[in-house]
Amino acid sequence: MSKLIHNCKIWTDSGYKEWLLFDENEIKEVGIGDHPASDEKIDLDGNFVFPGLIDSHIHVYGLGRELSRLRLNKPRSISELQNKLHEYSKKNQDLKWIIGNNWDQDYMEDNRYPSKEDLDLIVDDRPVLLFRACNHIGVVNSKALEILNIYSKTENPLGGIIEKDEHEVPTGILKETALSLVTDHIKITDYKTRKKIITLGLQKCVEVGLTMVQTNDPNCWEIYKELEKNDELPIRVALTIFENDLEREIRPTPSSRINFLSCDRVKLFADGSLGAQTAALRQPYSDTKAMGVSIHKQDDLDAKVLRIKQAGFRLEVHAIGDLAAEMVLKSFEKANISKDERPILTHCQILAQDLINKMSQLGVIANIQPQFVTTDSQWVEKRLGEGNERLKYAYAWKTLLNNQIPIAGGSDSPIELPNPLHGIYAAIFRKNPQNEIWRPEEKLSFNESLDMYTKGGAFATMMENQLGQLKENYFADFIVVDKDIGEKPEGIMDTKIIQVWVNGKKKF
Template identity: 35%
Template sequence: MQLKKLFNPLLLAGLFASCTSIAQTQVIYNANGYTPLYQGGIHTFSTLVIKNGKVVKTGDDTLKNTFPDATLIDAKGNTLLPGLIDAHGHVIGLGDNLSQLDVRGAKSVEEITAKLEQFAKNKQGWLLGRGWNQELWSNTRFPTAKDLDKVVNDRPVVLSRVDSHAIWVNSKALELAGITAATQAPDGGEIIKDEFGNPTGIFIDKAESLITQHMSAPSKQAISDSLDAAGAHLLSLGITSTHDAGIDKTTWEVYKARSEQGDLPLRIVAMLSAASPDLEYMLKAGRYQDAESFMSIRSVKVYADGALGSRGAALIDDYADRKNHHGLMLETQAKLEELFTLSFKNGFSANTHAIGDKANKVVLDAYQNVFKQTGGMLLRNRIEHAQIVTPDDIPRFKALKIIPSMQPVHATSDMHMAEQRLTDDQLQGAYAWQTFLQQGSVIAAGSDYPVELANPFDGLYSAITRMDHNKLPENGWRAAEVLSREQALRAFTLGGAYAAHQEFKIGSLENSKWADFILVDKDYFKVPVDEIYKTQVLQTWIAGELRFKKE
């Protein structure tokens, strides 16, 4: 079985001295248990019986008398839920982010440069950070290299925007990369320039590579360390399985090696990056899954457009706040069809990033064409984000069996900015979770960490309320699309499992599924709605093994 690499073995021994092997039967009792059921509805229980890491039965507390030789574990009345599944994150990016400069939530350029100045004192070489968002500043214009030069001018600085679709660099980075007024952006990218044609220090989407290609690639050990850091963080939030949206060859090699060694921190469903020059090599190696479903690799992450915050999301009509600008398609429809065909012929599904309404339309057209010529409709292909979709295109998801892989917290993070970027007509199909569900689509919910915080209870709260943590706007933003508590929980459990072809293995606590579950300090179904995002995870279990315990 997978080793408890991230958990203190002495603590585990002290807590459950008799629970040294999951081959034993374990009975978790005195729990306030809830699980969605594959066939629909919510099942409640107080006792969970586990053997060999899998669910045997759930029921009331009399069940423990049926298993007299079992190890008994008192849940102390806490709420027990299935382990939560984040269907869209970036595992190594999250691990890296934990050791880089974090400027998320900064309210001004000055706040960021002050943090950078302190950060630079203890770092050598390239200075990397993430999280800036000009929409939070009083002056919402993009910043410049000169702003960074004031505090660091002797080393290159690269700060990723919160959505990862733009970078902000200093003049040293421009110099090392040889960027001048004559430098042209690649297709699918934009270099922001001043009125004299000089680069300002902002690079959007594919233009980022003009800078990042000069940075050293991380070692396998660095990737493995980031995996451990991210894994520990996700486990503390109650996430037992995560889908990693786009990995390169080195990460692919690390993941498979860690899987074979049996020391992955949590379940990972990895998507091969279509941007990798090694894509065909990885596809030819075939799909991968270990015996215990800790590592699954059977899909390709394709990139169609940019993000709304950096005005890179591809729109049919102009941006409301930038006339004659429609965003950026990162690939042509022909290239998308080529990538889909390559994926399908190798037995891999295609999970395509599409945020703007044009991108979603082009991607749907590409899927439709390839399905007719090559097949592949039954591979559970996905559109990642599906944020701005025309009402006419929403039914096509169902007709083409495309899974909308959506991140509820994006709606509450984006709502004010989206109202500036888009007209009311453009917003008619925006973040349309309830519309997708009502037509019979399966939503796979996630967070898009580290673009957003990874806490799934933030996502559950956003899905149920469409309000920020101050309960604004009152009654929710475009509230017709809110989800019920049951719908939201299903999207963060069985929805993600279904999208990964794992609905009969994880996602609910039903007979013969892996015993992935969490204990939390609040009753998800009964607490006031504004308490949901405050939920604390007390314990996280995977396959009947304790992986995290809150100190």
């Protein structure tokens, strides 16, 4: 059955068009003027049509889970954090663990990490865990430390830090792999609950205009397969599994693809986060003189990369600091990963020219999160040193493009909101919380920013001949919005999603 959308402005590489004809799930023709016959005509009331938007780095399970947790929303002080914790704990007396997200010491007037004592003043009878905005640091109360058997003599796990004061007493701060000490106590194992969480996350994604997600969700393949089988996936899902998923009895085979669902890559972590000062740097942080945390030694990282390649999967590796990027690129090179395999370096926040040159040589895709500029720009110079040469390669999206590095855009939600329009706006304007432009030389055009979330996302999942553009023989994935964001991108943040179409069907 053919359908025709008309009375609208349709964004294409060759300019705006007036109508689009699709049959079932495939675009047949896009044009101007008189339109061809169709079985059904859809009048879009003068609104604007853009290609379906793709989030190339998101955690759908984490997003759905966070929607049901305490949302701290970056409190401005320790006392505000305590007030929110107090209200939540009163309303949720049945919870065995109180878990919250999204504090950031750089946004708080106290300018310090919260401590176990801060939490104990509010809740001392139940364990509490509050994640920093990056999810690479958490703070727990004394009850949690007791349950976790963390004391003065407890040693740091490999790749993690249990912070202690000058008397070797744990402060309540856990960094990187030290957070895994909590995992067994808070993880949700009930299948139905986990399926509900994923469904909640997917629904949020379609509401903000996403037609595809490339999601990092461990141990979720079986759930996604069931959702696909029951026609319950509202959007396309390219699942990235974790290394330990390779040991599971139920896991995808390399290059699995079942209608809306696919999986062809495995995720590794090379370091932590810049805000938590656990991103691995070549030179010390300017404000602490720490070097960050390398999750693996070089030999171990080499072995993991090679193992994943030999298992037939593509690589996606989290690397925020320049040292982490250097280590990952060495591992890619040692494993003889080819350009055709399109390895992915996720985040790429601190680079250097030699690293960019190596990325170009190896055909590495830069998977970037433009919203991080908005969040991080108010403190990144404090971390790296004002005027430091490495700032030149911090969040350097334009530099990557100028060096012919393919880029794909993502939100890293729930770290940031999953709204792709917010990411496009951040890439174009690079404004900090004070509405000032940070490093304007790295601003992208609207076309470049849109491409990140369309063509770039399609390239990252090897579907560039089917997705990312509104043209003949491509899938009918598109969104309808109420503003001409192509002509007036300054209005992006006030733009309303009117409709979302995936595979020729209206999903929102």
